[in-house]
Amino acid sequence: MLKTLKWIGATGVATLAALPALAQEAAATVAAAADGPIKAPTAEQMAGMVDKGDTTWMLISSALVLLMSIPALALFYGGLVRTKNMLSLLMQVFMIVSVAALLWVTYGYSLAFTSGGDSALAPFIGGFSKAFLSGVDATTVAATFSNNVYIPEYAFVVFQMTFACITPALIVGAFAERIKFAPLMIFTVLWLTFAYFPVAHMVWYWAGPDFLPDAPTDAGLLWGWGALDFAGGTVVHINAGIAGLVGCLIVGKRIGYGKEATPPHSLTMTMIGASLLWVGWFGFNAGSNLEANGLAALAFINTFVATAAAAVAWCLIEQFHHGKPSLLGAVTGAVAGLVAITPASGFAAPMTSILLGFAASGLCYLFVAFVKNKLKYDDTLDVFGVHGIGGIVGAIGTGIVADPALGGQGFFDYTVFPAAVGTYDMAGQVLTQIKAVGVTVIWTAIVSAVLFYALKFTIGLRPSEEAEREGLDLTEHGERAYNY
Numbered sequence: 001m002l003k004t005l006k007w008i009g010a011t012g013v014a015t016l017a018a019l020p021a022l023a024q025e026a027a028a029t030v031a032a033a034a035d036g037p038i039k040a041p042t043a044e045q046m047a048g049m050v051d052k053g054d055t056t057w058m059l060i061s062s063a064l065v066l067l068m069s070i071p072a073l074a075l076f077y078g079g080l081v082r083t084k085n086m087l088s089l090l091m092q093v094f095m096i097v098s099v100a101a102l103l104w105v106t107y108g109y110s111l112a113f114t115s116g117g118d119s120a121l122a123p124f125i126g127g128f129s130k131a132f133l134s135g136v137d138a139t140t141v142a143a144t145f146s147n148n149v150y151i152p153e154y155a156f157v158v159f160q161m162t163f164a165c166i167t168p169a170l171i172v173g174a175f176a177e178r179i180k181f182a183p184l185m186i187f188t189v190l191w192l193t194f195a196y197f198p199v200a201h202m203v204w205y206w207a208g209p210d211f212l213p214d215a216p217t218d219a220g221l222l223w224g225w226g227a228l229d230f231a232g233g234t235v236v237h238i239n240a241g242i243a244g245l246v247g248c249l250i251v252g253k254r255i256g257y258g259k260e261a262t263p264p265h266s267l268t269m270t271m272i273g274a275s276l277l278w279v280g281w282f283g284f285n286a287g288s289n290l291e292a293n294g295l296a297a298l299a300f301i302n303t304f305v306a307t308a309a310a311a312v313a314w315c316l317i318e319q320f321h322h323g324k325p326s327l328l329g330a331v332t333g334a335v336a337g338l339v340a341i342t343p344a345s346g347f348a349a350p351m352t353s354i355l356l357g358f359a360a361s362g363l364c365y366l367f368v369a370f371v372k373n374k375l376k377y378d379d380t381l382d383v384f385g386v387h388g389i390g391g392i393v394g395a396i397g398t399g400i401v402a403d404p405a406l407g408g409q410g411f412f413d414y415t416v417f418p419a420a421v422g423t424y425d426m427a428g429q430v431l432t433q434i435k436a437v438g439v440t441v442i443w444t445a446i447v448s449a450v451l452f453y454a455l456k457f458t459i460g461l462r463p464s465e466e467a468e469r470e471g472l473d474l475t476e477h478g479e480r481a482y483n484y
Contacts (some may be wrong), residue, residue: 050141050150057292058155064283065162069097069169072280076273076331077173078481079266080381084471085177086265086481092181093169096188100165103192107131108164109157111193112200115207115218123221125198126205133157144290151290159287160200167196167236173381174244175251177262180463181476183455195447196239199440203227203235227436228402228411228429230299231288233343233395234440241388242441243448245379250452251461253378255468267327274331278307281338285345295409299345302353303338306345309357310337317365332386336364339390344398349407356401360393395437399430 074093078086100108110130116122130136142156143149168188172179207218222234229235254262264270286300314333315325340360341353348356368385379385402408403426410424455461462468467475474480 049148050152051144051291054144054149054291055151055155057296058151058159058287058290061283061287062155062159062162064280065159065166065287066097066280068277068280068284069162069166070094072273072276073166073169074273075269076277076335077176077381079269079271079273080173080264081176082262082471083265083482084473086473087479088181088472088476089172089176090481091477092172092179092184095181095185096169096172097165099185099188100168100192101161103189104161104164105133105157108192108197109133109160111197112164113160113205115205116201122218123224124202126201142290146291146293149291156290163232163236163284164192164196164200167232167240168192170236170240170383170387171244171247174248174379174383176380177472178251178254178380178462178468179472180461181472183459183461186459187451187455190451191243191448194451195243195444196235199239199443200235202439203229203436222436222439225432225435226411226429227432228347228398229343229395229436230346230398231285231342233339233391233398234436237339237342237387237391238395238437238440239444241384241386241391242444244383245377245388246445246448247452248379248384249377250449250456254380255465257378258376264328271327271331274334278334278338281307281342285342289346295346298350298409301350302345302348303341305350306341306353306357306360307334307337309354310334310340310361313358313361314365317362321369332368332382333361333365336361336386336390339387340394340397342391343395344401347398347402347409349401352401352406352408356394356397359397360390363393364389392437392441396430396433399433400426402429 070093074090077093078089081089107128110128111126114126114129116124116126119127136153136157138152138154140153141150142153144151168191171191172184202220202222204223205220206223222229227234256262281303282300285303286296289296289299311330311334314329314336318325318329337357337360340356341348344353344356364386367389368382372379372382372385400406402410402424404410404424405426408424452461463472463475
């Protein structure tokens with residue numbers, strides 16, 4: 001014990017003796033800093049600022065968004081097709097996720113989230129400076145929306161990768177049961193390259209946190225306009241919904257469409273898939289805040305209540321229209337609500353989120369139950385009716401529900417961007433949202449049409465009539481989903 005006390009005393013004396021020298025060194029450092037301009041922290045210093053809680057949340061969110069694709073979307077879509085096409089649908093979704101992940105780390109991340117430099121295309125697409133994840137390692141960081149708060153760049157890369165994986169997988173529902181596997185994979189590669197990556201860049205790329213009230217010179221086109229899309233209403237849902245509509249028109253109707261019954265083979269499976277989508281969507285929306293804070297919690301609760309409202313609304317409409325609500329209607333309404341709240345999730349208040357869910361559900365029902373039948377296009381799983389229309393309603397509605405006068409967040413967290421206080425113009429923001437929707441619709445419609453027609457007139461998109469009647473499980477993959 002005596003030896004321990006002597007060691008502590010000696011150590012304390014040595015430390016006290018060193019204090020004057022330490023104080024002089026600190027003073028010299030401060031003086032040197034005062035003599036010159038304030039410098040940005042180095043990569044090593046920024047790595048030390050990484051928030052472990054935010055990092056954990058982003059990795060969990062990434063896993064939740066992957067859950068949305070496989071198994072959630074695969075089961076949701078799979079249960080809605082006929083038994084003979086179940087396995088092919090599962091295979092399409094699973095492999096689209098795999099292909100998209102490889103494209104993302106090869107060049108997709110770079111095209112979406114790096115500067116286009118001085119090129120005239122800079123507002124539309126990034127460059128190749130981070131192709132093959134060049135310059136990205138365990139020490140590099142990505143900025144969040146708060147000053148001096150960072151997450152590992154790998155966490156940002158993988159989170160955004162899951163968005164790139166699910167978006168083309170959504171498209172296949174529009175022409176399910178009548179598309180060959182090989183051309184679908186080629187379409188996925190080309191569509192991601194020329195549609196998804198540019199739209200993601202236009203909507204989400206920005207130069208840094210100091211972008212308000214003036215737009216940065218180095219930003220994506222729609223971000224520079226001030227368009228709001230918290231988690232992907234334009235990038236994911238309108239993008240996929242319009243591509244699905246174009247695809248179902250060019251691929252053509254299923255054999256026997258309108259003449260033969262094509263009931264879902266397992267609504268139980270569809271309900272499980274929809275429920276997993278709802279769970280995974282919390283990562284999709286709340287994760288898009290990039291931080292585990294109050295805004296993430298806001299996006300979380302908005303996602304919850306808007307979805308519940310849309311499911312209830314769809315059932316009420318069916319009760320009035322058909323005299324009875326259906327499980328298929330309930331889960332379809334829920335997905336419509338999830339889609340609509342996506343761009344508004346971090347901007348709206350819970351009560352206005354409920355109203356947005358009700359509105360989106362009603363408009364999506366109109367397109368699914370009336371417009372599709374009137375125009376006679378074969379959107380097999382209502383990709384356009386739910387994702388396209390729901391995304392448009394949500395994107396435009398974001399301009400309304402984000403208004404601070406309605407409890408919205410305005411642009412972003414006012415504690416981070418105080419310059420935004422008092423500058424919100426609902427009419428102007430809605431107009432900006434409409435312009436952003438228009439650009440997205442035109443861009444993806446043109447790209448999708450060119451790609452579908454090119455594949456149709458070269459290698460072909462559809463299987464033979466005999467193969468389609470037999471089912472794509474056997475003719476495309478030589479397997480059955482069920483061996484009975």
